[in-house]
Amino acid sequence: MIIAVDGPAASGKGTLAEGLARHYRLPHLDTGLLYRAVGLAVADREDGPDFEPAAIAAAQGLDPAQLADRDALTSAEAGVLASKVAVIGPVRAALFDFQRSFALQPGGAVLDGRDIGTKICPDADVKLFIQADSKARMERRARQLEKRGLVVDRYALYHQIEARDARDMLNPNGGFYKAADAHLLDTTLLDIEAALRAAIEIVDRTMALKAGDR
Ligand SMILES: Nc1ncnc2c1ncn2[C@@H]1O[C@H](COP(=O)(O)OP(=O)(O)O)[C@@H](O)[C@H]1O
Numbered sequence: 161m162i163i164a165v166d167g168p169a170a171s172g173k174g175t176l177a178e179g180l181a182r183h184y185r186l187p188h189l190d191t192g193l194l195y196r197a198v199g200l201a202v203a204d205r206e207d208g209p210d211f212e213p214a215a216i217a218a219a220q221g222l223d224p225a226q227l228a229d230r231d232a233l234t235s236a237e238a239g240v241l242a243s244k245v246a247v248i249g250p251v252r253a254a255l256f257d258f259q260r261s262f263a264l265q266p267g268g269a270v271l272d273g274r275d276i277g278t279k280i281c282p283d284a285d286v287k288l289f290i291q292a293d294s295k296a297r298m299e300r301r302a303r304q305l306e307k308r309g310l311v312v313d314r315y316a317l318y319h320q321i322e323a324r325d326a327r328d329m330l331n332p333n334g335g336f337y338k339a340a341d342a343h344l345l346d347t348t349l350l351d352i353e354a355a356l357r358a359a360i361e362i363v364d365r366t367m368a369l370k371a372g373d374r
């Protein structure tokens with residue numbers, strides 16, 4: 161079974177994808193980490209003239225070992241860099257095969273990102289699109305960063321997330337929209353457990369309907 165989980169920044173898609181993977185005993189890939197690793201690899205060239213070719217080379221040479229440093233990868237700065245390399249078509253093309261092979265491993269997988277239901281796994285068995293209002297998303301990200309001992313300027317964080325979402329939505333190479341057959345799950349008023357219960361219910365119901373069709 162392949163489960164695609166998409167949604168905007170800090171909507172809770174990673175947490176849900178991890179929970180679904182645990183529940184159904186499937187491997188999980190957070191595809192945002194790939195873009196974050198490419199972004200970090202070219203951080204010193206940000207907005208410079210050779211940013212684009214350097215990002216393409218970094219994506220083509222990406223080594224899964226680069227996904228290990230979670231603290232660096234999940235920083236707010238890495239998120240901004242990720243969204244800048246994510247608009248470069250050849251970067252997306254270079255990362256496609258890794259994501260697709262992960263999805264197609266025997267038994268299936270859970271992948272979360274922005275274009276899983278639309279581009280990476282248009283054939284996924286179940287697609288979820290996770291939403292939460294911007295203030296709730298900012299507050300979740302703020303608390304996540306504060307738990308690491310970082311001092312967070314909520315006003316700046318809110319604007320940074322809005323700017324990243326806007327760049328993502330306008331990404332000409334993206335596919336960052338809710339797939340027509342994706343189930344919308346708004347987690348604004350749900351805690352992590354309630355959101356996971358709702359997601360499991362959607363997956364079970366979708367799979368039961370599919371089994372009934374056969
Ligand atoms: N439904 C929820 N209610 C409250 N906090 C949540 C919820 N879902 C996720 N979180 C928290 O919000 C933060 C961002 O969640 P995450 O899953 O990393 O989001 P995303 O992958 O969409 O960026 C994490 O600290 C996570 O524990």
Ligand SMILES: Nc1ccn([C@@H]2O[C@H](COP(=O)(O)OP(=O)(O)O)[C@@H](O)[C@H]2O)c(=O)n1
Pocket residue numbers: 167168169170171174191192193195196239242243244246272273274275276324328
């Ligand atoms: N499948 C994906 C996943 C992430 N991304 C890009 O990578 C950035 C970081 O993604 P992420 O999922 O790690 O970010 P959060 O939603 O966790 O904040 C996004 O803002 C997108 O620009 C992408 O283009 N395609």
